[in-house]
Amino acid sequence: MIILLIWVVVLIAVVALYLRQVYSTFSKNGIKHFRPIPLLGNVGKVLFRIDPMAYDFCNIYNSFPEERFVGRYEFLTETVVIRDVELIKKITVKDFEYFLDHRTFDTVSLFSRTLFLLKGQEWKDMRSTLSPAFTSSKIRLMVPFMVEVGDQMIVSLKQKIENSADDYIDIECKDLTTRYANDVIASCAFGLKVNSHTDENNQFYQMGKKATNFSFFQMIMFFLLTTKLSKFLKWGLLSDEVNDFFSTLFLNTMKDREIRNIVRPDMIHLLMQAKKGKLTHGDSNSNDEAAGFATVEESSIGRKKITREWTDRDLVAQAFLFFFAGFESVSSSMSFLLYELAVNPDVQERLVQEIREHDAKNGGKFDFNSIQTMTYLDMVVSEVLRLWPPALASDRICSKDYNLGKPNATAEKDFILRKGVTIMIPTVAIHRDPEFFPEPDKFNPDRFSEENKHKINVLSYMPFGLGPRNCIGSRFALCELKGGFWLRFRLRK
Ligand code: HEM
Incomplete structure (x- = not known):
């Protein structure tokens, strides 16, 4: 003893x-x-x-x-x-070369091959490969998909209001914005049309929830993997079910498009072009247009031409990252924006006024030019990203x-x-x-x-970070946020 x-x-x-x-x-x-x-x-x-x-x-x-x-x-x-x-x-x-990488928090799942976790030269090459997919000329073509998804949200909300006994409904705003963000990324990154407002438990939405909701155990593993233990731990943030779902979906869509020669100007198409080495900055290299004050610029690293070949798994990982990066960040910014507009009615009125004037001039259409010209909408979005930065x-x-x-x-x-x-x-x-x-x-x-x-x-x-490793999707995110708001105010007309 x-x-x-x-x-x-x-x-x-x-x-x-x-x-x-x-x-x-x-x-x-x-x-x-x-x-x-x-x-x-x-x-x-x-x-x-x-x-x-x-x-x-x-x-x-x-x-x-x-x-x-x-x-x-x-x-x-x-x-x-x-x-x-x-x-x-x-x-x-x-001194960016001293601080090129993010720390590791996944060593096995799809996540470990995403741009966010790639390191050193591999990160540089992937950034250059993907960068042309996020220029204003490419995002401009995706705005109609965002508007389409937003329209279906408005139709569903109007329907619910009509069906209600009192002519109004209570909405859980975070749920609403999460469904919008989910459907936008399903359409833009995976070429998939889903309507999470009417088909509430669709598989894409369910898998998205599984991929982004973290348990206490996952939090502990996350912290442990950010320590020196990451060298010894083999652990992934995503379950096999989520990995398999996104991989199968992406690869099947890619195959189907090849066979049927389908061209839709979305992320999956751009990733297919990247795989063939056909995705370039083109003429927009020197003059990429901003989507608002918060837009971040691409550095010379992203603008380099590279010829590296990527595996299918690498491409799936990027499509998944676009989903993951956009899902929570966009939906939480949108729900904070709804909150701020509710408690600041003067801001809300000024915004509605701008939207009405815009619609009168533009025949009720919303496009990339709208995003650039609606100055008060940009001020409101910039302030939300200041006060409530998702990252x-x-x-x-x-x-x-x-x-x-x-x-x-x-x-x-x-x-x-x-x-x-x-x-x-x-x-x-x-x-x-x-x-x-x-x-x-x-x-x-x-x-x-x-x-x-x-x-x-x-x-x-x-809000979108700084330097060459800033958010590659700032234009996409700003278009999605602004498009969502423009649509939402159509409910007030
Ligand atoms: C309001 C929405 C969003 C915010 C606030 C946001 C913010 C950020 C921030 C702060 C970073 C890290 C930057 C750094 O470390 O300096 C980042 C990285 C990244 N974001 Fe976003 N993001 C948003 C939406 C999106 C969307 C919609 C996409 C894609 C469609 C996206 C794709 C990415 C990617 C791929 C990276 C990793 C970049 C790299 O490591 O090279 N983000 N984002």
């Missing part, structure tokens, strides 16, 4: 010493951080859903106002949260030791970020910093008006 007790004491002492050593990285280097909880580090409250992730990032950002960067332990792994926007620019743009933070892994400089104005030594350490960019906290956006919690689209928008520090506004 005594021997057992001695072993227990020794074990506890060894673990305690190990944890002390692990959790000393930041204090040894004069980097501010919250006190970590043994084994959980600083992520316990998020893991156990006590604090929302957005609160967590705002809290760490606001608690250390003098720091350029601060420390955050995720379990036993250190990550560095960058506060200084000039440093963020250096990391994401100028709360972005990450990058440091691929070579990198000098981050001093953590604050009085620090004596520079901090060298070691290869393999993750940095986090706390987008949501920067978007709500009063230094960049006065009265940050107020929903105020006028920040983005012609007279005011030049006052915005461009480095402080990043």
Whole structure:
């Protein structure tokens, strides 16, 4: 018994010493951080859903106002949260080659082959391959599909209102916007016509839900895979059922189009062209049109010509990523937008007015030009993406030791970020910093008006990320968001 007790004491002492050593990285280097909880580090409250992730990032950002960067332990792994926007620019743009990749959180499923998780040269080649699919000239041709999907939503809503006893219905807005986003991506990425408003439990919608709803176990695995353990863990975010569903759907559609010579200007067609090496930027290379203030530009990496061959699985993975990236981000932005319009009736009225004027001029049609000319709609969408950015933070892994400089104005030594350490960019906290956006919690689209928008520090506004690894789908997303809103207001006429 005594021997057992001695072993227990020794074990506890060894673990305690190990944890002390692990959790000393930041204090040894004069980097501010919250006190970590043994084994959980600083992520316990998020893991156990006590604090929302957005609160967590705002809290760490606001608690250390003098720091350029601060420390955050995720379990036993250190990550560095960058506060200084000039440093963020250096990391994401100028010294991009040190911070090329996102960290891994899937090593086996389709997800592991997506653009988001590809690394190094393979990522560069895939980005160049896909980039021409997201230019304004290609997205312009997809706007009619978005409008078609939105129309079916309006028809279904009108039907439900007509059938109701009181001439109105209660709507769960997130459910409505999720169904819209689902149907848009089914049409644009998989060439599939579904109507999730009438056929509520269609298989595409069910699989989408399965692919994007994360259990507690998945959250733990997600965090574990972002640590050094990813080298040893073989785990995928997607179940075999979801993998098989999307793969079969994509490959069968591709085969059917080949056999029947079908050309529809959507993502599946563009991916088929990419496979044959026929997808290029064409003439639009130098003059790609924006779809709003928030649009991000493609870098020279994305504009390079490449001839690499991709497997069918690689193409399926990208179509799946377009679905995954657009599903939650677009639907949550749309439901926040509905919320803001409900609590800000003056904004709603101004928007309706603009839509009426647009429709009178355009014969009730909505296209890519509408997206570019409806300035108030753009201000409203830009403000929603500021106040409620769907991507709360972005990450990058440091691929070579990198000098981050001093953590604050009085620090004596520079901090060298070691290869393999993750940095986090706390987008949501920067978007709500009063230094960049006065009265940050107020929903105020006028920040983005012609007279005011030049006052915005461009480095402080990043709903679609920054640098060559920014969101490839910003034009697509803005068209989808704006198209959805234009349609929704048809209910008010
Ligand atoms: C409101 C909607 C959306 C928001 C706010 C959003 C935001 C973002 C952000 C912040 C990133 C990471 C950027 C970085 O790390 O600097 C990203 C990456 C990405 N997004 Fe989006 N996104 C949206 C919709 C979409 C849509 C609709 C698609 C595709 C159809 C898409 C495709 C992608 C892809 C493929 C990446 C990975 C890019 C790479 O690693 O090279 N996104 N997005």
